Structure formats: C-alpha cells, structure tokens
Amino acid sequence: xxxxxxxxxxxxxxxxxxxxxxxxxxxxxxxxxxxxxxxxxxxxxxxxxxxxxxxxxxxxxxxxxxxxxxxxxxxxxxxxxxxxxxxxxxxxxxxxxxxxxxxxxxxxxxxxxxxxxxxxxxxxxxxxxxxxxxxxxxxxxxxxxxxxxxxxxxxxxxxxxxxxxxxxxxxxxxxxxxxxxxxxxxxxxxxxxxxxxxxxxxxxxxxxxxxxxxxxxxxxxxxxxxxxxxxxxxxxxxxxxxxxxxxxxxxxxxxxxxxxxxxxxxxxxxxxxxxxxxxxxxxxxxxxxxxxxxxxxxxxxxxxxxxxxxxxxxxxxxxxxxxxxxxxxxxxxxxxxxxxxxxxxxxxxxxxxxxxxxxxxxxxxxxxxxxxxxxxxxxxxxxxxxxxxxxxxxxxxxxxxxxxxxxxxxxxxxxxxxxxxxxxxxxxxxxxxxxxxxxxxxxxxxxxxxxxxxxxxxxxxxxxxxxxxxxxxxxxxxxxxxxxxxxxxxxxxxxxxxxxxxxxxxxxxxxxxxxxxxxxxxxxxxxxxxxxxxxxxxxxxxxxxxxxxxxxxxxxxxxxxxxxxxxxxxxxxxxxxxxxxxxxxxxxxxxxxxxxxxxxxxxxxxxxxxxxxxxxxxxxxxxxxxxxxxxxxxxxxxxxxxxxxxxxxxxxxxxxxxxxxxxxxxxxxxxxxxxxxxxxxxxxxxxxxxxxxxxxxxxxxxxxxxxxxxxxxxxxxxxxxxxxxxxxxxxxxxxxxxxxxxxxxxxxxxxxxxxxxxxxxxxxxxxxxxxxxxxxxxxxxxxxxxxxxxxxxxxxxxxxxxxxxxxxxxxxxxxxxxxxxxxxxxx
DNA sequence: TCATGACTAACTGTT
DNA sequence: TTAGTCATGA
Numbered sequence: 001x002x003x004x005x006x007x008x009x010x011x012x013x014x015x016x017x018x019x020x021x022x023x024x025x026x027x028x029x030x031x032x033x034x035x036x037x038x039x040x041x042x043x044x045x046x047x048x049x050x051x052x053x054x055x056x057x058x059x060x061x062x063x064x065x066x067x068x069x070x071x072x073x074x075x076x077x078x079x080x081x082x083x084x085x086x087x088x089x090x091x092x093x094x095x096x097x098x099x100x101x102x103x104x105x106x107x108x109x110x111x112x113x114x115x116x117x118x119x120x121x122x123x124x125x126x127x128x129x130x131x132x133x134x135x136x137x138x139x140x141x142x143x144x145x146x147x148x149x150x151x152x153x154x155x156x157x158x159x160x161x162x163x164x165x166x167x168x169x170x171x172x173x174x175x176x177x178x179x180x181x182x183x184x185x186x187x188x189x190x191x192x193x194x195x196x197x198x199x200x201x202x203x204x205x206x207x208x209x210x211x212x213x214x215x216x217x218x219x220x221x222x223x224x225x226x227x228x229x230x231x232x233x234x235x236x237x238x239x240x241x242x243x244x245x246x247x248x249x250x251x252x253x254x255x256x257x258x259x260x261x262x263x264x265x266x267x268x269x270x271x272x273x274x275x276x277x278x279x280x281x282x283x284x285x286x287x288x289x290x291x292x293x294x295x296x297x298x299x300x301x302x303x304x305x306x307x308x309x310x311x312x313x314x315x316x317x318x319x320x321x322x323x324x325x326x327x328x329x330x331x332x333x334x335x336x337x338x339x340x341x342x343x344x345x346x347x348x349x350x351x352x353x354x355x356x357x358x359x360x361x362x363x364x365x366x367x368x369x370x371x372x373x374x375x376x377x378x379x380x381x382x383x384x385x386x387x388x389x390x391x392x393x394x395x396x397x398x399x400x401x402x403x404x405x406x407x408x409x410x411x412x413x414x415x416x417x418x419x420x421x422x423x424x425x426x427x428x429x430x431x432x433x434x435x436x437x438x439x440x441x442x443x444x445x446x447x448x449x450x451x452x453x454x455x456x457x458x459x460x461x462x463x464x465x466x467x468x469x470x471x472x473x474x475x476x477x478x479x480x481x482x483x484x485x486x487x488x489x490x491x492x493x494x495x496x497x498x499x500x501x502x503x504x505x506x507x508x509x510x511x512x513x514x515x516x517x518x519x520x521x522x523x524x525x526x527x528x529x530x531x532x533x534x535x536x537x538x539x540x541x542x543x544x545x546x547x548x549x550x551x552x553x554x555x556x557x558x559x560x561x562x563x564x565x566x567x568x569x570x571x572x573x574x575x576x577x578x579x580x581x582x583x584x585x586x587x588x589x590x591x592x593x594x595x596x597x598x599x600x601x602x603x604x605x606x607x608x609x610x611x612x613x614x615x616x617x618x619x620x621x622x623x624x625x626x627x628x629x630x631x632x633x634x635x636x637x638x639x640x641x642x643x644x645x646x647x648x649x650x651x652x653x654x655x656x657x658x659x660x661x662x663x664x665x666x667x668x669x670x671x672x673x674x675x676x677x678x679x680x681x682x683x684x685x686x687x688x689x690x691x692x693x694x695x696x697x698x699x700x701x702x703x704x705x706x707x708x709x710x711x712x713x714x715x716x717x718x719x720x721x722x723x724x725x726x727x728x729x730x731x732x733x734x735x736x737x738x739x740x741x742x743x744x745x746x747x748x749x750x751x752x753x754x755x756x757x758x759x760x761x762x763x764x765x766x767x768x769x770x771x772x773x774x775x776x777x778x779x780x781x782x783x784x785x786x787x788x789x790x791x792x793x794x795x796x797x798x799x800x801x802x803x804x805x806x807x808x809x810x811x812x813x814x815x816x817x818x819x820x821x822x823x824x825x826x827x
Numbered sequence: 828t829c830a831t832g833a834c835t836a837a838c839t840g841t842t
Numbered sequence: 843t844t845a846g847t848c849a850t851g852a
Binding site for chain 2: 082186407413533575577
C-alpha cells in the first residue's frame with residue numbers, strides 16, 4: 001500500500017534496497033516522494049531506522065523530508081540532516097583525533113573572516129593589500145577539494161596562491177588553537193578522520209548501512225569522499241540528482257560526482273524520472289527552451305501530462321518599485337478573489353538585497369509573507385554578541401568570541417589592551433582568556449586596563465558557574481552579568497529597542513530548545529544548532545504566507561504561482577559570472593531551477609530602472625530572456641503610457657544615462673528595446689500605477705513625478721478594494737497571527753510570531769508566568785525590589801532567578817511565587 | 828588610551 | 843544600504 005501511489009519508475013527506485021542506485025530526477029518528478037517512500041519502504045523491509053542516514057544540503061530540505069517521513073512512518077527516528085550537521089555530530093565524538101576539544105566552536109563566515117584578518121595582519125605580508133575575501137574563498141575552495149594546509153603549502157600556484165600558501169596554514173593553526181572549526185572544516189575534518197582511521201570508518205560504515213543523498217549533483221569533493229568512505233562495506237548508496245540543477249559550482253560542487261557515478265559504482269542501478277508532475281506544459285516548454293542552451297549537459301526529455309496552462313508572463317516594469325507593487329497587487333487580487341491563498345505564491349530573486357522593495361510593498365498592502373533568508377537572525381550583532389558570551393563560556397579557548405565581547409558593552413578595554421593581551425597569549429601559547437587572567441602580570445598594561453580586564457574575567461567566570469543550567473537561564477545570566485541588557489534598556493533609541501526584542505526572541509528560542517531537550521540540552525548542542533541553522537528553519541510550510549527567497553534557496557520546493565524578479569543582465573546572470581562560460585551555464589541552470597518550481601503560473605519580470613547600491617541605475621534585460629520562446633509567453637510592458645516630467649525626475653543621475661533616455665519623452669522603445677520585449681501594453685498593473693500616483697508625495701523628491709495619462713478612472717474605488725483585500729488577508733490569517741514585519745529593523749518576518757508576549761495582561765493575580773521577562777524589575781513581599789536575572793522552564797514550571805537589592809539572589813517557581821512586576825507595565 | 832562620529836568602500840549564492 | 847576604517851576630540 002506504501003507503493004500504491006507511486007508510478008512504475010518511482011516504485012523501481014523505492015524498492016531497490018541493496019546496492020547502489022542513482023536516481024536521475026528531473027524537476028517535479030517526485031524525487032522527494034521517492035526518497036521519503038524509500039525510507040519508509042526500507043523500514044518496512046526490516047531495516048532498523050538507525051541504520052538509515054539521509055543527507056541533504058539545506059536544513060529546509062532535511063526538515064521537509066523529516067516531516068514527510070514522519071507522516072509515512074510515525075514514530076520512527078531516521079537521521080535526516082544536512083552534511084554539515086551530520087559532520088558536526090560525528091566530530092563531537094571524535095574531536096580529539098583531529099586536534100579539537102569536544103566542545104569545539106563552529107565559526108560562521110563572519111567569525112572565520114575575523115580570524116583570517118587577524119592572521120593577515122600578523123603575517124605582515126609584503127603585498128600590501130590582499131582582499132581577505134579572495135583569500136577566504138581560496139581557502140574554502142581548497143578545503144572543499146580536501147587540500148589541507150600542509151598540502152597547499154607544498155604547491156603554490158598563482159600570485160594569490162602564493163599568499164594563500166602562507167596564510168592557510170597560519171589560519172588553520174589559529175582555528176585549532178582556539179579549538180574552533182569553520183564550516184568547511186566540518187567536512188574536511190570528517191573526511192580526514194575517515195581516511196586516517198580505518199577502524200572508525202568501518203564502524204560508521206556499518207552503522208549507516210543505507211545512505212541517501214539528495215541533490216547529489218551538488219556534492220563537492222569532501223562530501224564525495226565522506227560518502228564513499230561510508231559506502232564501502234555496505235555500498236547501499238542511493239543518490240538522487242539532476243545535472244541540470246547543479247547550482248553550487250562556486251562552492252566546489254563537482255558535476256563529475258554525478259556524471260561518473262557509474263564509474264565509482266559499476267554495479268549501480270540507474271532510474272530515470274523524467275515525467276514532470278508539477279508544472280504546466282507551457283512552463284515546462286519555456287524552461288526547457290532555456291536549458292537546452294547549455295552545452296555541458298546530458299540531454300533529457302522532460303514531459304508532462306498536465307494541462308497546457310496559461311502563458312508564462314514576461315513583464316517589463318519601469319522601476320523595481322513598480323515591480324514589487326505590481327506583484328503585491330496581483331497577489332492581493334488573487335487572494336481577494338478567493339482563487340488562491342497567500343501560501344500559494346513565491347517570489348524568487350538572485351540576490352538577497354533584492355528583497356527589500358518586495359518587503360515594503362507587501363507590508364504596505366498587508367500581505368503576510370515570510371522571507372527565507374540565509375542566517376539573518378543569528379547574524380545580528382546583538383544576537384552574536386550574546387551568543388559569544390555563551391560560546392566563550394562553553395569553549396574558553398574561543399578567542400574570536402572573547403575579542404568580540406571583551407569590550408561589549410564598553411568596559412574601557414580598547415584595541416591596545418587587547419593587542420597586549422594577544423601578544424602575551426602568543427608568547428606563552430595561551431588562549432586569550434588565560435592571558436586575561438594574568439592581566440595583572442602583563443607589562444605595559446596600565447593598572448586601569450588590568451583592573452578592567454580582571455573584572456571582565458570575573459564576569460565570564462560568574463556566567464561559567466551557571467553553564468550547566470538550562471540554556472535560557474545561561475543566556476539570561478549573560479544578559480544581566482555582562483551588562484548587555486542594561487546597556488540596551490538605558491538607551492532610548494528605537495534601534496536598541498529592536499535589539500532588545502531580538503534578544504527576547506533569542507531567549508524564546510532557548511526556551512524552546514530547553515523544552516525540546518529536557519535531558520540532553522547542553523549549552524554546547526544549543527550553540528551547535530544555532531550555528532548551523534539558517535533562517536529557513538523558520539520557513540513553515542503550514543503557515544499561510546507568501547514566500548520570498550533566493551533562487552538558490554528555492555531548490556527542491558514548489559509553488560502554484562511563482563514570480564521571478566530582476567531578470568536583468570548583471571543580476572541573472574550575475575555580473576561575476578558573465579565572463580566564464582561555465583559559470584554562465586550555472587546561472588542558466590539557476591534560472592531553470594527557479595522557473596521549474598512553479599506549478600501553474602509563472603511570471604518573469606525586470607525593471608528598466610533599479611536601485612543599486614543606493615543609486616538608481618538602468619538595467620538591461622537578461623540575455624536569458626532572449627532564449628525563451630515568445631510564442632509560449634505573454635509579453636507585457638507595464639509602463640501604462642506614463643510620461644516623465646523632465647526636471648523633477650530623479651533618474652537622471654548616473655552619468656551614462658542621460659543620452660538615450662529622455663529623447664522620446666517617455667519610455668519608448670529606443671531606450672529599452674533590446675529585442676526581448678514587444679511593445680504590448682496590457683493594463684496588468686493599472687491599480688498599482690494609480691496607487692503609486694496617489695501616494696506620489698510620500699517619498700518626496702526622491703521619487704520621480706509620474707503622471708498617469710492612461711489610467712485615470714475610479715482610482716478611489718480600486719484603492720478601497722485593495723484595502724479590503726488586505727483586510728481579508730489579515731482576517732484569513734487570524735488564527736495564526738500574521739507576522740507582519742513592522743519596519744526595517746523588525747525582528748525577522750519568519751520568527752516574529754515567536755516573540756514572547758511582553759505586553760499582555762495587566763497585573764491581576766495570579767500573574768501569568770509569561771509576563772515575566774528577563775531583566776524585569778519585580779517586587780517580592782518579603783525581599784522587596786529585585787530584578788530578574790534569569791528565566792527557565794515553561795508554563796507552571798517556569799522558574800526565575802531574581803537578584804534583590806537587599807536580599808541577594810533567589811530562585812522562584814513563578815507560578816507559586818508572590819512575585820509581581822514592579823510598578824505599572826506600560827505598553 | 829578610548830569613544831565617537833565622519834567617511835569610504837563593497838555588495839552573489841549556502842553551510 | 844551598511845559594515846568597517848580612520849581621524850578627531852575627551
């Protein structure tokens with residue numbers, strides 16, 4: 001019955017139990033279905049769930065699969081995770097073998113950049129300015145290719161290579177001495193571990209007898225080696241992939257891994273899934289017309305028995321703002337008409353920076369949305385600061401964490417002082433924290449500085465005392481002991497208030513973690529989780545919101561309606577990929593991936609003017625657009641016959657623009673006709689135009705003055721309709737509070753719903769436990785005035801540590817305590 | 828020796 | 843737009 005719902009080809013893939021299998025799966029061919037069903041099938045056939053390992057590239061994919069497997073196999077615990085998370089877990093067990101402590105820290109890109117810069121500074125290279133980016137990329141690439149620091153040093157190549165050969169080993173030494181790894185190290189260390197310790201390899205190979213890899217075309221050398229090592233004695237490797245969807249070449253993904261699978265596993269069984277169950281015929285034909293332009297590919301026939309469908313829309317807007325507003329308006333319209341729900345829509349873009357205009361437009365029109373952003377939340381300064389305290393406590397050798405927080409909030413410990421500490425540490429081979437302990441003995445350090453440093457060390461030690469408490473309590477202690485909370489509460493700026501809200505959110509995340517891991521919830525595992533998430537963890541399939549994300553993040557997903565914005569030269573294909581034909585092909589694949597996410601409707605759009613680095617610049621249609629079959633498409637120029645009033649417009653900046661754009665008094669063909677668009681005016685976007693016209697004064701002189709000549713009727717009516725629609729969207733969403741971001745410095749859209757309710761409930765007894773928040777002033781009938789230092793637990797079991805002015809620190813079970821907030825809570 | 832404010836250069840994608 | 847650097851004043 002498990003197999004009933006599958007097609008013959010899918011069934012073939014699912015029921016292939018022993019021996020290697022390669023599943024070549026085109027977009028929309030039911031690949032995820034195959035993987036999840038295969039897991040279920042294996043278990044049904046008697047394979048222990050613990051022997052199955054499913055690896056993906058993104059957390060999102062891993063979660064999606066877990067969820068689906070859980071539906072097929074309630075209760076079974078199959079390990080599904082990203083490569084990196086899997087590697088991190090393994091490394092915890094074998095850390096000493098690769099020169100790390102068990103409690104090693106995982107540095108994110110920012111942290112490792114910091115280390116790299118320090119190394120570059122210290123090495124005193126003769127070349128004055130090497131772009132750290134460049135070096136970082138080279139090191140990362142080397143690691144992905146499994147070239148170690150020593151090996152790299154042995155064979156310097158180009159000029160950058162020469163520098164890298166010096167820097168890489170120093171960088172690596174530094175990481176190890178901090179007992180830290182960067183993302184690439186996770187894979188590198190594991191690959192080496194498996195290579196150098198045959199007995200471990202054997203154990204793990206036997207433990208993970210059935211391995212499944214998703215997106216095999218995106219594996220790099222390190223991942224490949226890990227997979228091979230774990231599939232030696234038990235070569236039950238099931239790889240799924242599609243060469244046409246390889247979009248991570250820049251990260252070392254090696255297409256040969258999939259193209260040569262048959263060479264690596266001669267006895268491989270190959271299954272092809274070429275029938276598409278997702279998209280309309282039209283969408284598929286358009287996408288196919290694009291991808292056939294790639295030279296480096298194996299021909300594949302995609303077909304579908306779905307409907308013909310609507311033509312793919314190709315729209316040229318005047319500005320990025322109109323693009324965003326039009327998309328928002330279209331969504332509102334469709335939701336309002338009852339045809340679709342917000343969750344049916346997705347908007348994809350090549351680079352994250354392009355999301356802003358969309359956010360503004362969605363916000364304005366009251367459309368609930370979620371942004372799937374790489375790491376946003378955990379990259380915020382305040383979050384990283386707070387976590388750095390925890391990291392330092394967890395791993396006292398973590399120099400990056402120490403440098404980050406030693407003067408945050410400011411304690412009068414400046415650069416000079418840190419340099420001296422660093423010197424001392426270097427000379428004696430100590431971690432910075434150890435050096436700081438000896439501050440009193442370091443010459444050249446003023447006594448004032450020494451006192452500050454000693455105070456800092458004491459702070460860390462106090463936090464260290466509670467390191468084994470619940471994570472939320474640890475973070476709470478960080479906030480109060482470090483003075484971080486005080487610093488923010490003292491400040492009146494809105495920015496700092498937002499930071500506080502974000503920190504509150506972090507505490508909520510910690511609380512959730514504590515609840516989920518009542519026994520095994522160590523600080524260390526929390527930090528690991530936090531380091532390896534990207535925000536996609538908060539991408540909830542279930543909620544009813546429009547999804548905004550990069551094309552890369554879109555891989556593996558599908559939506560009824562897809563908008564792809566900014567199909568402009570330099571954006572997609574990205575300017576840095578234009579020169580290299582191979583990279584250009586990857587860009588084409590990327591667009592192909594984006595297009596094939598869509599089931600029913602697809603719109604590609606571009607803007608003639610787009611803000612770029614704060615400046616407005618002209619954009620040319622992407623060359624990819626010219627490869628698309630126009631007979632399958634509806635070509636729209638959403639210019640509404642508007643004209644520009646010369647003199648008031650703002651588009652005139654930018655030196656090379658002047659010549660061609662205003663001669664015709666509007667946006668005639670001369671300035672934009674690049675062959676990709678017909679002049680075919682469709683009032684697709686009338687309402688938006690009017691709305692913009694109506695609100696024209698809003699942005700003051702920065703916006704061009706637009707007078708609409710074509711669409712002048714019933715704008716009031718339309719606006720009313722839009723408002724109503726927005727209200728409907730809100731109403732539809734009521735049970736699930738819409739996470740409408742309030743402004744730019746909001747907490748992230750995806751997580752806003754999680755924010756603790758700090759504003760509820762005036763104090764009537766009994767005081768609900770959620771009223772109490774970190775740092776709050778409280779009154780106790782006996783002990784008097786105090787302040788909440790730390791919180792942990794949930795519901796009735798929620799506990800608070802309170803520091804009283806006179807009575808010292810005490811712990812309470814909130815539900816049973818007579819504590820109440822001090823003074824009236826405003827808000 | 829630090830903190831602060833002005834200035835400048837950079838900005839792909841993911842773990 | 844923003845993070846990071848630099849110069850200046852306390």
